[in-house]
Amino acid sequence: MHRERVSENVYWFQSEVYAQVTAGVITSPQWAVMIDTLALPEETLELRDFIEENLGVPVRYIINTHSHADHCWGNIFFPGATVIAHELSRQQMQEKGPASLEAARQQNPVFKQIKLVYPHITFSDGIFTLRVGKKTLNLMPSPGHSKDGISVLVEEDRILFAGDSFLPLPYFVDGDIDELAASIKKVAKMGLENIIQGHGDIILRGEIDDAVKDNLGYLTTLRKQVRAASKKRNPQEALSAIDIESCGKSRVLLGGIAEELHRRNIRFLYKKVLEEGDNPPSD
DSSP: OEEEEEETTEEEEEOSSSTTBEEEEEEOSSOEEEEOOOSSHHHHHHHHHIIIIIIOOOEEEEEOSSSOHHHHGGGGGOTTOEEEEEHHHHHHHHHHHHHHHHHHHHHOGGGGGOOOOOOSEEEOSSOEEEEETTEEEEEEEOOSSBTTOEEEEETTTTEEEEETTSOSSOOOTBSOHHHHHHHHHHHHTSOOSEEEESBSOOEEHHHHHHHHHHHHHHHHHHHHHHHHHHTSSSHHHHHHTOOGGGGTOOTTGGGGTHHHHHHHHHHHHHHHHHHHOOOOOOO
């Protein structure tokens, strides 16, 4: 597990095992707030040990940026913590979580120790504020990757824990491409020092404008190419020809799973194009 002190009392952690998933910790003299957990129990337990032994405080709150397993299944390892999330996260975890966990247990026995812990406190609109020592955390909706997505701004440091609303490769199969684009555009106007992505490396102030431009460019180009492919006589063949590089991204991102995520984006977007109306063949 990689870790870094981003600013005073603000820490970043990144998995070395699964898709560069990240978590964050903000500490006060008495307790800590954790933003997301890591994908596998062993890394979340390592993270807990670091907080308790090296930082010397217990975790009082866990903020889940959304309900996907790699960001919230580790809640179980912090039994004294209060979990905060979007109200849709609680619904998604209750509706989809048990079946998803059972499937994961069948594939990997390490998940047998996981029990789902649903959010205790939820919000839906506006900004939910939490004070941690000298830091102010502003929780706000950032949908697009998923409907329940939120991000967390450390106001004093202008550090944004963006969850999966900001990734090296935008991914929207559980959300909406237009909402994701809107969430990314908001980031550009926030005057940030750092973006902590839900997966991948920290984006520094001088890199933010290019990262926003690249992600919006990917979404725009992908949409154009999928719409064009849908009008071909053999749309499936045309869709298969939309490679990730032609949309401005690299297949080596996210530990090599970017290509598979790109393919899922294409299939999801093609389905949406078909639902929007007929597209007669153009050749």
